[in-house]
Amino acid sequence: MTGADIIIETLIEQGTEVVFGYPGGQAINIYDAIYKRADRIKHVLTAHEQGAAHAADGYARASGKVGVVIATSGPGATNLVTGIANAYLDSIPVVAITGNVPCSLIGRDSFQEVDIVGITMPIVKHNYCVKDVTKLADTIREAFKIAKEGRPGPVLIDVPKDVQIADIPFENKPILPEKPDPIVSETDLNAAIEMINASKRPYIYCGGGVVSKDAGKEVEELAELIDAPVGFSMMGLAAIPHSNPRALGMIGMHGKYSAIKIKSKSDLIIALGVRFSDRATGNKNAYMPNAKILHIDIDPAELDKNINSTLGIVGNVKSVIAAINKRLEKTERPYWQNEIENIKALERTIPEHKSDMLTPYKVVDTVAAAAKPTTPIATDVGQHQMWVAQRYPFEGARTLISSGGLGTMGFGLGAAIGACMATNERTVLFTGDGSFGMNLNELATAVSQKLPIVIVLMNNGVLGMVRQWQTMFFNKHYSQTTLERKTDFVKLAEAFGAKGMRANTPSELEECVKKAFASDGPVVIDCYIDKDERVLPMIPPGGTMDDLVVE
Amino acid sequence: MKKFIIGMLVSNQSGVLTRISGMFGRRGFNIDSLVVGVTEHPEFSRMTITMTGEDYDRDQIIKQLEKLHDVYEVREMLADEIVSRELVLIKVAADRKTRQEIMTAANVFRSKIVDFSTDSLLIEMTGESSKLEAFIELMKDYGIIELCRTGVVSLDRGATCLKNK
Ligand SMILES: Cc1ncc(C[n+]2csc(CCOP(=O)(O)OP(=O)(O)O)c2C)c(N)n1
Ligand SMILES: [Mg+2]
Numbered sequence A: 001m002t003g004a005d006i007i008i009e010t011l012i013e014q015g016t017e018v019v020f021g022y023p024g025g026q027a028i029n030i031y032d033a034i035y036k037r038a039d040r041i042k043h044v045l046t047a048h049e050q051g052a053a054h055a056a057d058g059y060a061r062a063s064g065k066v067g068v069v070i071a072t073s074g075p076g077a078t079n080l081v082t083g084i085a086n087a088y089l090d091s092i093p094v095v096a097i098t099g100n101v102p103c104s105l106i107g108r109d110s111f112q113e114v115d116i117v118g119i120t121m122p123i124v125k126h127n128y129c130v131k132d133v134t135k136l137a138d139t140i141r142e143a144f145k146i147a148k149e150g151r152p153g154p155v156l157i158d159v160p161k162d163v164q165i166a167d168i169p170f171e172n173k174p175i176l177p178e179k180p181d182p183i184v185s186e187t188d189l190n191a192a193i194e195m196i197n198a199s200k201r202p203y204i205y206c207g208g209g210v211v212s213k214d215a216g217k218e219v220e221e222l223a224e225l226i227d228a229p230v231g232f233s234m235m236g237l238a239a240i241p242h243s244n245p246r247a248l249g250m251i252g253m254h255g256k257y258s259a260i261k262i263k264s265k266s267d268l269i270i271a272l273g274v275r276f277s278d279r280a281t282g283n284k285n286a287y288m289p290n291a292k293i294l295h296i297d298i299d300p301a302e303l304d305k306n307i308n309s310t311l312g313i314v315g316n317v318k319s320v321i322a323a324i325n326k327r328l329e330k331t332e333r334p335y336w337q338n339e340i341e342n343i344k345a346l347e348r349t350i351p352e353h354k355s356d357m358l359t360p361y362k363v364v365d366t367v368a369a370a371a372k373p374t375t376p377i378a379t380d381v382g383q384h385q386m387w388v389a390q391r392y393p394f395e396g397a398r399t400l401i402s403s404g405g406l407g408t409m410g411f412g413l414g415a416a417i418g419a420c421m422a423t424n425e426r427t428v429l430f431t432g433d434g435s436f437g438m439n440l441n442e443l444a445t446a447v448s449q450k451l452p453i454v455i456v457l458m459n460n461g462v463l464g465m466v467r468q469w470q471t472m473f474f475n476k477h478y479s480q481t482t483l484e485r486k487t488d489f490v491k492l493a494e495a496f497g498a499k500g501m502r503a504n505t506p507s508e509l510e511e512c513v514k515k516a517f518a519s520d521g522p523v524v525i526d527c528y529i530d531k532d533e534r535v536l537p538m539i540p541p542g543g544t545m546d547d548l549v550v551e
Numbered sequence B: 001m002k003k004f005i006i007g008m009l010v011s012n013q014s015g016v017l018t019r020i021s022g023m024f025g026r027r028g029f030n031i032d033s034l035v036v037g038v039t040e041h042p043e044f045s046r047m048t049i050t051m052t053g054e055d056y057d058r059d060q061i062i063k064q065l066e067k068l069h070d071v072y073e074v075r076e077m078l079a080d081e082i083v084s085r086e087l088v089l090i091k092v093a094a095d096r097k098t099r100q101e102i103m104t105a106a107n108v109f110r111s112k113i114v115d116f117s118t119d120s121l122l123i124e125m126t127g128e129s130s131k132l133e134a135f136i137e138l139m140k141d142y143g144i145i146e147l148c149r150t151g152v153v154s155l156d157r158g159a160t161c162l163k164n165k
Helices: A003-014 A025-035 A047-064 A083-088 A116-122 A133-148 A161-165 A186-200 A208-212 A217-226 A257-265 A317-327 A334-348 A362-368 A383-392 A414-422 A433-448 A462-471 A489-496 A506-516 B016-027 B057-066 B099-107 B128-141
Strands: A017-022 A041-047 A067-071 A093-098 A125-128 A154-160 A202-206 A230-234 A248-250 A268-272 A292-297 A311-314 A375-380 A427-432 A453-458 A499-503 A523-528 B002-011 B032-036 B044-053 B072-078 B081-091 B113-119 B120-127 B144-149 B153-156
Touching: A003 A025, A003 A133, A003 A161, A003 A375, A017 A047, A017 A414, A025 A067, A025 A093, A025 A161, A041 A083, A041 A433, A047 A083, A047 A093, A047 A414, A047 A433, A083 A116, A083 A154, A093 A161, A116 A154, A116 B016, A125 A133, A133 A154, A154 A161, A154 A248, A186 A268, A186 A292, A186 A311, A186 A317, A202 A217, A202 A257, A208 A217, A217 A317, A230 A257, A230 A462, A248 A257, A257 A334, A292 A317, A362 A383, A362 A427, A362 A453, A362 A506, A375 A383, A375 A414, A383 A427, A383 A453, A383 A462, A414 A427, A414 A433, A414 A453, A427 A433, A433 A453, A433 A489, A453 A489, A489 A499, A489 A523, A489 B072, A499 A506, A506 A523, B002 B016, B002 B057, B002 B153, B016 B032, B016 B057, B016 B120, B044 B057, B081 B128, B099 B113, B099 B120, B099 B128, B120 B128, B128 B144
Parallel strands: A017 A041, A017 A067, A067 A093, A093 A154, A125 A154, A202 A230, A202 A268, A230 A248, A268 A292, A292 A311, A375 A427, A427 A453, A453 A523, A499 A523
Antiparallel strands: B002 B044, B002 B072, B032 B044, B081 B120, B081 B144, B081 B153, B113 B120
């Protein structure tokens, strides 16, 4: 069997059903191997390799499986870079396979040769250039194992063309076992229990690790046992259902008032699968000076990296919380619940800004009313992303597909394609006019794959998030954030073979959403919203709770 | 600021050094020296890193190194539990008048003269870095033409060793 055949056979062996990618000279053998196995593996041709990388990422986020992307050498490989970095920063399991020039031409600046292994080294969990065909299958097997185990992340495998052509026997092997979870000592568990029992105002802070390890049930149980509220980083938002009354919402720079305020009153932060990113903590030197911190994460390097914990436990959040829950007795903390209720009541008195026009929250609410609890919700990056994070009532884990760590404008459409293919569910993309402009070419992919994706474009005519900073911190110097484009998104959608609709008012939007949710293929709903809408509350960068801007 | 020595076993493959030094650059870790060489086992290379920093820096470096797939074993090596050595080759200007004095100094420092010419001496010296530094300081008076240090290598005293996991 040729190296190219081995690549595809090994992908199938590893459980891959769908791959995203784009062919080219140094990947043509791999594509021939795909052609011959069209009945056993589906390949989705995107418009651009970046879209393919985001699709593999979105696929992985929605399904919990490894996303796979294939590209040719040179420009094909470099087009993957943003997508790989995006997966790296959010710890998403992705395997990227690139073709390269034959070994004999490597290092000679050959046509379409780049050192993709060197280029991606700082943004992958691991990468390989396979120069020996006898190592090819085992390398791919190991790549899947590395991508999935512990703290997941992207792995890249570069395969020179002569290795794709070389012919050797192939045999399937069982899937490699993942590295066992770290063992948590009895001492640490007891110390954690003691901290929790001693706490009067415990607060659970839930991050992407809880989603990644499917530990939502355990977190809900913990919250119940210790009578604690739950706040989330953006990556952790969908970890437990919004309908659980203990779920407060997002914390951090654009967090919810109650989620932030209640956290500031807490005397014990139980931080689960979080990395205390600067967007979530603000000024880390003034972070919760009076609270103890119990930090549980699978990656030892996250403990005490950004915030020093009172107790750090390295382990799989799911099994560690389960072990803690087993040792806890149910305790009620009525005074704490009282305080929490008071803060929530105070929050309700903050007037929500009303308008007959479409407000961002109205857009989110209208879509949420039409969607199912299992509907994947992808976003791009900007104000619209924060409005969705603040407002959308996420019910199912893995329903929020959003670029957290890298904040990649242009992530959304590719990711929505991946999520839609992973779940076979109608998928929603909330995007902005700036972000959509970056990778809207993937509309072509959504059309060719007949994917039911509802693209809700929050069209404010500006790069709203940057503009908001200019409003607040740069004396309204709106430098290069007013788009002044004349793009007609309805016609654009139609030109791609999708449906296009426009909504200027709440009732028009309701009408559009109803139609969109009854359509077969992709639909773009162009929603006009005011360019001066702001994302509030906001803790300015490097600030603390005391700097919170509410209105 | 303290000095730390970190010993590690890594896979003996091309690209491993780039991966490790690249990670230091990316995360802003400052290291003083890094030495890598083959070991008794063909699969592994051994690295010794010296760095100056706070406990936090050392802990982060070790934890980030542990995450790299090519790193098999990594830990701090405590100064009083190890033997550390460094080698320097140093070329010093030497004429009829100064040559004898330099040779005497070299002798006192237990170093070797490895090359001799009419206007220079090439001296090889091995020892702890502090000893090398004292000698280099001394040679400045005579005029150092060039010098080359290997960086520090360390092994544990006694039976302790950095074993492959
Ligand atoms: C690839 C990329 N380039 C630049 C940025 C910086 N940036 C963050 S938000 C934003 C504006 C986004 O505009 P839009 O998509 O229209 O969303 P809005 O904020 O208006 O809702 C920009 C330019 C980024 N995050 N990603
Ligand atoms: Mg915009």
